Amino acid sequence: MRFEDLRLSAPLLRAIRSAGYRTPTPIQCTAIPHVLAGRDVLGCAQTGTGKTAAFALPILQRLSNGPAHRAAPASRIRALILCPTRELAQQIHDSFRTYGQYTGVRQTVVYGGVNQNPQARALKAGVDVLIATPGRLLDLMGQRLVNLAGVEILVLDEGDRMLDMGFLPDMKRVFAQLPKQRQTLLFSATFSDEIRTLAATLLRNPISVQATPRNTTVEAVDQKCISIERTGKSALLAHLIKDNQWFQVLVFTRTKHGANRLAEYLGKHGVTALAIHGNKSQNARTRALADFKAGELQALVATDIAARGLDIEQLPHVVNFDLPHVPEDYVHRIGRTGRAGATGEAISLVCADDKPLLADIEKVIRREVPREIVAGFEPNPNERAEPIQRGRGGQQRAPQRQAPKREGNEQRRSGQAAAKKTSARPPHAERAAPPSRGEPRNTPRPAKARPADPQRARAAPASTAPRNDASSTVRTNIPGLAPPGHRRGR
Numbered sequence: 001m002r003f004e005d006l007r008l009s010a011p012l013l014r015a016i017r018s019a020g021y022r023t024p025t026p027i028q029c030t031a032i033p034h035v036l037a038g039r040d041v042l043g044c045a046q047t048g049t050g051k052t053a054a055f056a057l058p059i060l061q062r063l064s065n066g067p068a069h070r071a072a073p074a075s076r077i078r079a080l081i082l083c084p085t086r087e088l089a090q091q092i093h094d095s096f097r098t099y100g101q102y103t104g105v106r107q108t109v110v111y112g113g114v115n116q117n118p119q120a121r122a123l124k125a126g127v128d129v130l131i132a133t134p135g136r137l138l139d140l141m142g143q144r145l146v147n148l149a150g151v152e153i154l155v156l157d158e159g160d161r162m163l164d165m166g167f168l169p170d171m172k173r174v175f176a177q178l179p180k181q182r183q184t185l186l187f188s189a190t191f192s193d194e195i196r197t198l199a200a201t202l203l204r205n206p207i208s209v210q211a212t213p214r215n216t217t218v219e220a221v222d223q224k225c226i227s228i229e230r231t232g233k234s235a236l237l238a239h240l241i242k243d244n245q246w247f248q249v250l251v252f253t254r255t256k257h258g259a260n261r262l263a264e265y266l267g268k269h270g271v272t273a274l275a276i277h278g279n280k281s282q283n284a285r286t287r288a289l290a291d292f293k294a295g296e297l298q299a300l301v302a303t304d305i306a307a308r309g310l311d312i313e314q315l316p317h318v319v320n321f322d323l324p325h326v327p328e329d330y331v332h333r334i335g336r337t338g339r340a341g342a343t344g345e346a347i348s349l350v351c352a353d354d355k356p357l358l359a360d361i362e363k364v365i366r367r368e369v370p371r372e373i374v375a376g377f378e379p380n381p382n383e384r385a386e387p388i389q390r391g392r393g394g395q396q397r398a399p400q401r402q403a404p405k406r407e408g409n410e411q412r413r414s415g416q417a418a419a420k421k422t423s424a425r426p427p428h429a430e431r432a433a434p435p436s437r438g439e440p441r442n443t444p445r446p447a448k449a450r451p452a453d454p455q456r457a458r459a460a461p462a463s464t465a466p467r468n469d470a471s472s473t474v475r476t477n478i479p480g481l482a483p484p485g486h487r488r489g490r
């Protein structure tokens, strides 16, 4: 199928061409006609499948075409896109800007952690599309800077993550201000019972569209685990990065404190690294991300929430320094690599404590992740598993769906408990950062990465399963995606 076959308008086709897209992705092929037809859509799609264009293109077309556009008063928000994190909000904003550049549709983005004045000015000037994280949106609604009475289309992007982050009470307060008569699109990478309940209350006779089979691992990612002693992970990671001369490694830790500590360790061992998490100001996060994207940082150490929605072109390596408590987060994490047709590698460092988490993950992705041992970093076969502590709260690992997904020691409130406490909004990621400017970097910037020392004793991987073993590697090509190396629209 071609974009022209989707009956998109000439200004959109022009923008798609200048973004360098050649053919629509599967989720775009299936979702765009339904959204154009005004149907509610329940989309199962991870980031990296082209889902943003799947809703942005038809929304832009609906807003720029037809009688509603001409009739709309000058300052009426006509489409609201809600998403969980600032980074994702910014990316959606960038996408709308790219795709809508020849349409005349006005759009802006609002999220916390930054000065609200420019956002307020943009809103006063009038926007058709508003992209928002729930907390800042509610703040602006409270100040009567946002009126949602004219919203025709609501999009909830990464719905699963919004629920995981405890946004449901905030979301309900937003929904209460929306017209009942509207089109609603809900996108989620995973489909828990909570998401299904939300969909049942929000969507009317929805069409279900799916980019990937439920809870399977993203395409084109080579996955492996390296067994290692609990205390050896940092040294192993520094070794892997230097020995393989990796650049642009996204490393996941379980806690903010762990992210800071690891970035510092890497810095001291010759690897340029910074940590990003919810305690960092938005400016610090944006700067770290920009340095990482520019190739000035070898490693970005992140918690799940901070890394959510990052779109870094052809990120070659993702490392799970700690395995996530919730198996679906593994899918999200490795979705950072192998994006839009590129091939990526996801490596998990697994000690005795992580084994039950690995077993949970393998159940969810329905495959075994091959194990390796790196010579010189052999695991201690006598190491006993210890309960995994969660931040300062010291909680131990809990069963899968009850696990908190907030950063570090932040507690997740259950949906019901959270819904009862309507006065205090949860301390979520976008709220955690003080709106400070010029926050110092958490680690001194070490000198640029040196190439690996060839004299150094080599630690040859003693692979228990070959890396490209077809039986253990997911390598499904996404039809329609541009080949690696091609410039993408963000």
Ligand code: AMP
Pocket (backbone or CB within 6 Å): 020, 021, 022, 023, 024, 025, 028, 046, 047, 048, 049, 050, 051, 052, 053, 311, 339, 340, 480, 481, 482, 488, 489, 490
């Ligand atoms: P998303 O899943 O929306 O985050 O998109 C992931 C990446 O794929 C973004 O960098 C997009 O610019 C890119 N992309 C989206 N649609 C296409 C397409 N049809 N062809 C090539 N790249 C695309």
